[in-house]
Amino acid sequence: MTQPRPVGVPILRLGDVLVTGLLNELDDRAAIAFTEELTARISAEGARGVLIDISRLEIIDSFVARTLMELTTVSRLLGARVIVAGMRPPVAITLVELGIELVGVETALNPEQGLAALGWRQAQEPLGGSRRGAAR
């Protein structure tokens, strides 16, 4: 069900939301390629929301953090809202200690809640699983 991509990360389309994830072996080149591909897809398919699952990432360095922040800004310019879901506790601690607060990036506990925030609601649950990201 997933198509092979040059970056190695599939980007799935669910309605007007793009769903993707990052793998642990994310080097700088792959991060750049990922950003380019994702922004191209957003603009080509007119996506309204983007969910990035990062539960596989065991480390986020300053470069990946910056990439995420830039991606958020770029997507917003293209009319899409980005939610980063599933950050691991050690990653959060490291980021905070490095003083990287992912300014402007919205976060969610898991993909399910992220999707809920983007408008994909479960039958009985009210909208509002979204948790805002770090300091706005």
Added chain:
Amino acid sequence: MSTSEAAVREQLTRALQERDEEIADRWVALQLEQALLGTDISEAELREEADSLIDALVPGLESDAPAERVVTSHPGLHQAVVGLSLRRARSGATPTATSLAVLALKEALLKAVQRETRDAEELFATAVFINRLLDVAGALSFETYVEGREEIIRRQSQQLMELSTPVVRLWKQVLAVPLIGTLDTARTQIVMENLLQAIQDHEALVAIIDITGVSTVDTAVAQHLMQTVNAVRLMGADCVISGIQPSIAQTIAQLGIDLSTILTRATLADALAAAIKLIDGPGPGGDEGESR
């Protein structure tokens, strides 16, 4: 080893073997007399300590090591001194009392040797030898005492650390951490790790940090709190701080610490109410209802 020293050792060994009872008695009596014990160690225990140390002295003297190193190089003797000092440290005796107690053995030994010989030269040589031998023991006992105390302190702070950082589940998807005492880097680290792990495990949406029991807040503590809150937000959950005492609120205002991005409530109950409201949905305004 000079011949005179060999003679002294031999004499000392003989005294130790023949008069061990007497030496032990005198040593115990000296310790009791000088009131060096500070705490209630029974006479029987003292006697036992004395016997084991004196027993260890004989094989120690048989070794070739120079007088200054006999105590440190002979394992049995070393062990006896260390054991004695550790016991004293644990029972709360002062370090001075502990090393003086070890040094009191000098007098007991010398008395025993005096019974054997009246020759001034010989006695002097023996006294010098005993001094060299046991001064090291005194120093060793002091050192051990300090180490023993440090170990107690380490263990206690470890226990304190474990005690002080529980994460409790207050409501569906609401966790709370009651903080008590002083916040430092190490504790904040543990609180943060426990909290984030619990958030992941329980899929919690709101974490309440209750600082009712925190006595003082300075810039460093505020910094730690901000870090924790930011980490919680990175995970995708919300954070509420409750239980800020009036005096602490004043301090925070005076220090100019900016906690305005953090949702705060006066009591844990208020914070729980706020948390439940956050979870039950922001209402028609979508996410805007969550703004703080």
